[in-house]
Amino acid sequence: MTVPATLCENLGMRLRGDAHLTTLVRPGLRRNPRRAHLLVSTVLGKHLPADPAEVRAAADRLADRVAEVVDGPCVVFGFAETATGLGHCVAARLGAAVYLQSTRRPGAVVYGEFTEGHSHATSHLLQPSSPDLLAAADTLVLVDDEISTGATALDSIRALHALAPHRRYVVASLVDVRPQAHRAEIGRRATEAGLEIEFVALASGTVELPEGLPARVAELPATGFNPHGSARGTVEVLHAPWPQDLPDGGRHGALAADQPRYAAAADAVAAAAAPHLDDRPVIVIGHEELMYLPLCVAEALVRRGAAVRFQTTTRSPALVRDEPGYPLRRGFEFGAPEDDPDAPLRYLYNAVWDGADARLVFVADSPADTERLRAPGGLLDVLTAAGHDVLVLVVPASDQAVLAAARAAVAAR
Numbered sequence: 001m002t003v004p005a006t007l008c009e010n011l012g013m014r015l016r017g018d019a020h021l022t023t024l025v026r027p028g029l030r031r032n033p034r035r036a037h038l039l040v041s042t043v044l045g046k047h048l049p050a051d052p053a054e055v056r057a058a059a060d061r062l063a064d065r066v067a068e069v070v071d072g073p074c075v076v077f078g079f080a081e082t083a084t085g086l087g088h089c090v091a092a093r094l095g096a097a098v099y100l101q102s103t104r105r106p107g108a109v110v111y112g113e114f115t116e117g118h119s120h121a122t123s124h125l126l127q128p129s130s131p132d133l134l135a136a137a138d139t140l141v142l143v144d145d146e147i148s149t150g151a152t153a154l155d156s157i158r159a160l161h162a163l164a165p166h167r168r169y170v171v172a173s174l175v176d177v178r179p180q181a182h183r184a185e186i187g188r189r190a191t192e193a194g195l196e197i198e199f200v201a202l203a204s205g206t207v208e209l210p211e212g213l214p215a216r217v218a219e220l221p222a223t224g225f226n227p228h229g230s231a232r233g234t235v236e237v238l239h240a241p242w243p244q245d246l247p248d249g250g251r252h253g254a255l256a257a258d259q260p261r262y263a264a265a266a267d268a269v270a271a272a273a274a275p276h277l278d279d280r281p282v283i284v285i286g287h288e289e290l291m292y293l294p295l296c297v298a299e300a301l302v303r304r305g306a307a308v309r310f311q312t313t314t315r316s317p318a319l320v321r322d323e324p325g326y327p328l329r330r331g332f333e334f335g336a337p338e339d340d341p342d343a344p345l346r347y348l349y350n351a352v353w354d355g356a357d358a359r360l361v362f363v364a365d366s367p368a369d370t371e372r373l374r375a376p377g378g379l380l381d382v383l384t385a386a387g388h389d390v391l392v393l394v395v396p397a398s399d400q401a402v403l404a405a406a407r408a409a410v411a412a413r
Contacts, residue, residue: 017205049309059089085291101250229387270300286312
């Protein structure tokens with residue numbers, strides 16, 4: 001039987017690489033004049049609801065690849081927004097001295113900033129509780145979901161090197177699709193800058209793109225955002241506990257010593273949520289770069305016997321087409337819950353599980369618990385309009401100054 005070509009194949013987009021590449025990513029599209037293609041990860045928990053065990057397993061495999069080339073302690077750095085959870089998983093597996101992620105959320109004290117060219121949201125802010133966290137080890141491991149040219153990784157390393165020079169840098173990604181010319185160019189530029197950089201990935205290959213793809217994608221008819229159900233769903237809001245001296249993620253830095261407490265704290269969040277759930281399967285949805293905590297909550301719910309998938313919202317608009325073989329078949333567009341005049345809209349894709357009537361559990365930190373979240377056109381409005389019942393779990397956000405003071409007190413003992 002002949003399998004019909006997918007939308008991307010009909011446009012001339014092809015993935016070429018080793019056997020693992022097409023199991024880790026599926027080709028998608030977005031209306032972006034700089035970059036019209038999108039590699040949709042099957043194991044990241046961003047655009048596609050994923051089994052939490054598969055998300056963790058892929059991150060562990062990547063960490064094991066890193067361990068093959070790293071000897072001794074390291075600092076792990078994850079890129080907002082997509083790789084924040086992946087980076088935290090890698091750090092936990094490695095027992096990294098520090099895990100730090102970039103962030104797009106403005107903070108009280110910003111120690112550094114860099115940009116990336118192809119992303120929808122280009123600014124990366126560095127907000128550790130102390131700038132010394134970056135210098136906790138001689139090796140810095142940068143984690144991203146995808147390396148397409150290597151330019152962002154190199155620019156990031158230069159910015160981080162200016163803040164805290166490291167002897168060695170390792171760039172780890174789920175997939176590496178750099179063309180050979182880019183690999184050679186990045187190697188040359190790294191040598192000129194006096195930087196030792198090594199790349200590791202679970203899968204590698206290339207993406208073949210036809211001429212004029214952005215213009216052709218711009219002309220494609222799309223499936224509209226924000227589907228409507230036959231009946232409006234419900235919303236329940238629960239404020240869950242979280243220790244204020246424990247980081248809720250990597251925005252202000254997570255230490256190796258934090259990891260044992262992290263699992264227990266995430267389990268407490270799941271325990272608070274469990275009485276509010278029923279026998280339906282659950283899709284745990286994280287808030288943008290808040291990925292690791294919702295993943296841990298999803299894992300804890302699985303241990304309690306629930307059927308669970310995991311994904312998060314995103315800043316990035318993509319083309320939605322409800323047709324077989326295309327990974328972005330359903331989408332929601334909504335107002336950002338936090339005040340962001342430069343990027344007022346947010347997105348959620350698919351949020352469905354094999355046609356089952358899944359309960360949605362949205363996990364957000366307290367800055368996202370706003371009137372915009374509940375307002376017409378906000379996330380809760382568009383999800384309930386589609387017929388979804390939503391449980392909102394609000395976790396107190398870590399405070400940069402409070403965390404810094406707590407760590408200083410521990411160091412002084």
